[in-house]
Amino acid sequence: MVITVRCNRPYTYERSEQMDAFTTCLWFDTQGEEAAKFYTSIFPNSSVDKVTPYPGGTERAGQTMTVDFVLNGSKFVALNGGPEFRFNESISFQVPCQDQADVDHYWTALTEGGGEESMCGWLKDKFGVSWQVVPTQLEKMLSSLDSAQSERVTQALFQMRKIIIADLEAAAAPSR
Numbered sequence: 001m002v003i004t005v006r007c008n009r010p011y012t013y014e015r016s017e018q019m020d021a022f023t024t025c026l027w028f029d030t031q032g033e034e035a036a037k038f039y040t041s042i043f044p045n046s047s048v049d050k051v052t053p054y055p056g057g058t059e060r061a062g063q064t065m066t067v068d069f070v071l072n073g074s075k076f077v078a079l080n081g082g083p084e085f086r087f088n089e090s091i092s093f094q095v096p097c098q099d100q101a102d103v104d105h106y107w108t109a110l111t112e113g114g115g116e117e118s119m120c121g122w123l124k125d126k127f128g129v130s131w132q133v134v135p136t137q138l139e140k141m142l143s144s145l146d147s148a149q150s151e152r153v154t155q156a157l158f159q160m161r162k163i164i165i166a167d168l169e170a171a172a173a174p175s176r
Contacts, residue, residue, distance in 0.1 A: 137168070
């Protein structure tokens with residue numbers, strides 16, 4: 001079903017009831033294609049789909065302008081827009097991990113080549129993009145109705161950079 005809205009303006013806006021999935025745009029200086037290849041090498045169900053160069057007659061003619069890519073089924077665009085904007089921790093991507101092998105894999109891959117470790121499962125990759133590498137069990141441990149358990153898990157988490165599931169489970173265990 002298509003809904004048509006007519007305004008007192010000379011255009012018609014049509015909106016489908018079913019919205020397409022969002023596409024995340026990441027602004028790079030010039031490293032968008034390198035970043036897309038790096039990310040798609042790490043995550044399953046990923047691909048670089050299209051590389052678009054800047055058109056002739058521009059300062060960056062022939063250089064990569066945008067890269068359309070998919071990470072684990074989610075659409076992204078890398079835009080090589082120049083040095084005006086930088087990534088910061090106010091935006092991050094969460095990587096849900098089923099077990100310690102997943103945590104270790106993503107942590108190692110995303111910090112490779114100049115990434116920076118932070119606290120509580122957070123890191124920045126070599127491009128400055130922030131990631132949270134988090135085991136799926138963490139939410140259940142932190143939201144336990146046993147407030148003493150949640151507190152112990154929180155305190156253990158605060159001591160970690162890369163999350164170690166066994167240490168969280170030990171903190172969650174009832175005191176003896």
